[in-house]
Every structure is written in C-alpha cells, then in structure tokens.
Amino acid sequence: MTTTPANRIDRLFADRSRKRFIPFITVGDPTLEATFQLIQGIAEAGADLFELGIPYSDPLADGPTIQRASQRALKNGVSIKDALQLVTRLRDSGMEAGLVLFTYVNPVFQYGIERFFADLAASGADGVVIPDLPVEESGPAVAAAQKHGVHVISLVAPTSDARIQMIGEQATGFLYCVSSLGVTGARSELRSDLTDFLARVRESTNAPTAVGFGISTPEQVRTLAPHADAVIVGSAIVREIERYESELKDPATTGEAVGKIKNFVHQLTSALQ
C-alpha cells in the first residue's frame, strides 16, 4: 500500500475479522448542527465509517429519498466547504470513525481537484466516493488523492462483468460493491445472484469490500455481511431522518430525535457480526 497508515480507512480494515457498518447521511439534512449530532449518535450505535453526502442539484445515481435529502440540504446552502468544516469539527471533538465524503463530480471540478484533495486531507477526512467518476475518468483525482494520503473509493456494479478485475486491481481504501441495478433506495428484495457477484469481486481485489445500494433491514444486513467486509446503508437511515425532520431542526428536541435514529441504526449494526 502506498497510502499512509494514518488513514483511518486502512486502520479500520487492518482487522478484517470484524464486519464494519457504513451509514450514509446527507450533510445539512435537515441542518448542519443536526448532522453533527447525528454522526456522534450513530457512531455510538456502532457505525465504523461514515459516508457524508454533499447535496447536489442533479443527483442522478440517487433515488427519491436521497434526492429529497439533497433538496433539503441545498435549501440550507450546504456546499463542499460546509462538509469539510463539519469534518474538522468532528475531528476536533474526538471523532475517530472513518469519514468519507460522497459527492458528484461537478462540485469537485468547480472547487478544483488539487484544492479539493488538499482540503479534504487537511480537514481530517479519509477519502471520497464520486459515483459519476468511473475508473476511465478518475486519473487526475486519484493522483491528487494519493499525494494527500486519502482514497478515491471505486465502485463496482453487477453489470461490470469483465471490468471487475480491472477495477478490483486498482481499488484502494475499500471497494464499493453496488448491490442493485439502479439508483440508491431501499428495496424489499435483493438480487438472487448477489452473492456470486460479491465472490467475484473479492477474488479480484486485495481491498476490503463494502456492499450497498438498496439495503434497508437487519435481515438484509445479516444475509450480506458474510459476503463482504462492510455493509452500507443510506436511504433507510435518511428516511428516518426525514421522519424526524421537525424534531431534528428544533434544538429543544434534537437530542431526543437523534436517540431514535441511533436506536434504528443499532438494530442494523446488531445484525452485523
């Protein structure tokens, strides 16, 4: 590995005997302060690494739940800069979980690739997921990330077929295995050929694997955990945040609402090992 051992993702997956839990939440949904408290609560519920979504006007890999979260956060004017400040604040408060930003490529281009990765590393974040930046287009971003000791997380999909080997060989940090065709969002049933796909991915790579897209219940977590190093849940948590939106916005009730979401996540993390 060329990355620095200081990177929390690498530190986390140094021990692969434990399965890891990766929640996704949108930064600034419903407020930046609520996001700060939610991350702390969800970490206590057993989350190991966070995907922090930067809201985007045209999130074409996302389903309706995360689209709505994006809209709520955009109304608050949340940008990359706010997400980086949030990461710094979390690190200053002693947060030790891995922190990975999730952003579409255009905001990164407009921020400037070199500046983005320099600021990402300086904030204390460990990497970034860019869903619309396939391997063929990711050269400049990967070079900048390596220079600053953070990871560009690659994605691999059930339709990747012959590309699985190529993607697996290049993956660093962890490899994000897309478990459903389509956009993000909870699904009642997962593909029957999913475990075959995950087995193929694991054969292709030395990187840890994390499976996500459509996973929403403890049963699904329990079923998939043996086939990957980590499980990612996004929309199901975002849906809970949406449910308690008004409580999360009101400082008087934020703590109580965070407690409810923490309990929800705890059910998911309990299904992991």
Next chain:
Amino acid sequence: MADVQSTAARVVPDEKGRFGEYGGKFVPETLMNALMELEQAFEEARRDPSFREELYGLLTEYAGRPTPLTYAERLTEELGGARIYLKREDLNHTGAHKLNNALGQGLLAKRMGKKSIIAETGAGQHGVASATVAAKLGLSCQVFMGEEDIRRQSLNVFRMKLLGSEVIPAVSGSRTLKDATNEAIRHWVSHVDETFYVIGSVVGPHPYPYMVREFQKIIGEETRSQILDMLGQLPDEVIACVGGGSNAIGMFYPFIQDESVALRGVEAAGLGVDTDKHAATLTKGRPGVIHGSLTYLLQDEHGQVQEAHSISAGLDYPGIGPEHSYLKDTGRVTYAAITDAEALEAVQLLCRTEGIIPALESAHAVAEAMKRAPQMSKDQVLVICLSGRGDKDVLTIQDALAPKQEGENLA
C-alpha cells in the same frame, strides 16, 4: 447519405470520446459496460451496408428525405441583404429533424436485440419521433418529460400517447428537459440489460454525442449538395439554433472543412443574457459536467446546475453538446443568443413572408438571420436550418402575442 460524403477527416472525438477536453463518460459504473457495448454496436452498424441501406430506405421512403432547400425570396427582399435559403427539416416526417436520429437509434436498438426504448423530451419533438419509430419498428417506448413541458406541450403529449407510447412526468427540479434526462438516466441504470436509451441530442456520455452527430449529419450533407446543385457555390454563412445542439451539429459538420463558410449557432437568450432567465450556455456558462459529459454548463459557484429558461421548450437546457463547446473554443463556430421576444418577431416575419410557421426553436435561427442578412451583400448566400415546424407552438405563440395585440406590455 451513401454518396454525399463530407471531406472532413474525423479528428474528433478521440477514442475516449473527447472533443478536445470536452465530452467523456461521467456516468455511474453500472452504465459503463452498456456504453461500451453501444459504442461497439454502433461502429459495427455504421460499417454494415445492410444497416445503412435499411436506414436510408426509412429516411427516404418513410421520413420523406431529402428535405428541400427553399429559396426564401420574400424574406430575402424584406431583409435586403444576403440571399436566404431554408433547409426544410420542418418537412421531415413528424415535423422536425429529430426523426433522423430516432430512426438511426431505433434501428440500432433492434439490431442489438432490445425490445424497449426510452427517451427524454423537452418540446416533445424527440419524444414524438421516438414514439413514431417505436411504432414503426415494433418496440415499446417510454418517454420522460418534465411536468412543466407536459403543460406547455400538451398536443405533443397526446401525439405520443396516440402513437402507443407511455409518457412519464419528471417532477424533480425545474421539471423541464434537464430533469426529464435525469429521470431517463435513472430508469436506464435500473433497466440497463433490456432497455435502449435513445438520447435526442448531441449530449450525454460518449458515444452519444458522436453517434447522434453521425445520424444528423445528413442535414448538412444534403444542404451542401443541394446548394452546389442550385448555385454552383457554397453558402457564405450557415445559421442553426442550439439547445443540446443536434440540428446545428448535423448542419455544421459537413461544412467544418469548408473554411469559407461561416458557421453560426444561436442559443436562447430567454428574457436576456443579463437576467437569470436564459439558456445561453456558451455565452454565460463555464465548463462542468452534466448528464455524463464535460461541457459548458449554466451553474453556480459551487457547481450546482442552474435552471435554464426559454420560451422554446427545446432550447430550455442548461448544458450543450460537448462538440459545440469544442467548436466554440477553437473558434470554428461563433455563437450568438436571441431573446424570446426576438424569436417571436421572427415567427411572425417568416409566417408573413414565406407562409411557413417555424418552431420556436428554429425561429431563433431566423431571428439571427434577420440581424445578419442586412449586413451581407446581395450576392452572398445565407442558409438557415429550419429545424422544425411550429404547429406544436401555436398556443404558446398565441399566449405570448395576445397581450401585445391588446396594447399591453409583453410579460
């Protein structure tokens, strides 16, 4: 199509789908294999004489090609400058150039064994063209259309349904073409194995901007041959409107190597390029990624895509085909912007002088010609790409003109 080959060497796009720095494939990994399969299938098809013959047969016997090149005598007299010729894509079956591309992609879908096609549409012309092709080729078709455009273009919505297609409203964002395209891409990601996405303009990830150009360049190839037959000379200037930019690329591409021919694209200035209600991407935008392609884009300082505005639903798009971005930067094509009000003036002038109701999109090109022609000499030749007919727009035009006729100010 077969014998009128442009002398243009294909320098763009490169094998990564880049026009200079623009273009590329900025899409989720789930779609990458589908794009590579499409690229390969298209390359095989365009070299296959049987595919070319079948497409040529449909273009001539079904669509009615070649479309005429009409000398606009009274418009020429009215403007008092260059001789003006109209390339009559409005006479193509379904009323616009969109069918050229929809037929090509529809045939390709069938060749690839896909049973269903999806499409996005703004004004509804590409939706109608796709629905038409689906009916003709026996494919099922779903068209994604912004809710706002469904309201503005109710007649085209009914036409698509009549042709047997399903129209799915896009309710996110500005509920126009940009959002319909997002929804179509989301649907495609979910059904990529069995569905062919018929993109309607020279936008999207590689190979779409290149493939759509190849299906639309028949416009320019015919025009070039027709004007040489009629006048024995090339035009001095060619004007076309630009939303995504497919009629313009189709018209311009065969003239790219003819350095004496000035090429001019016309964007929608909406209420004015200095207001926040326009669609003048090349005039006011800067490079960014939209719908899988790096290109000029209307966006804020953080890279959030901004909503475009035009009276013409087909030009109401915050991005533009990547090849146009390249042609702007290289200077081979110049780009102007025409306001809603100027386009409406042009509609009326063309109606009165030539007996042709142009689509509001095409009226932008006519409006630019109204500025250009008087500055040119009477022995010079100006060609306008009349990309579509205005039947779909008459209610919009009626609404826009009504207050003025009652002596009130235009909104």
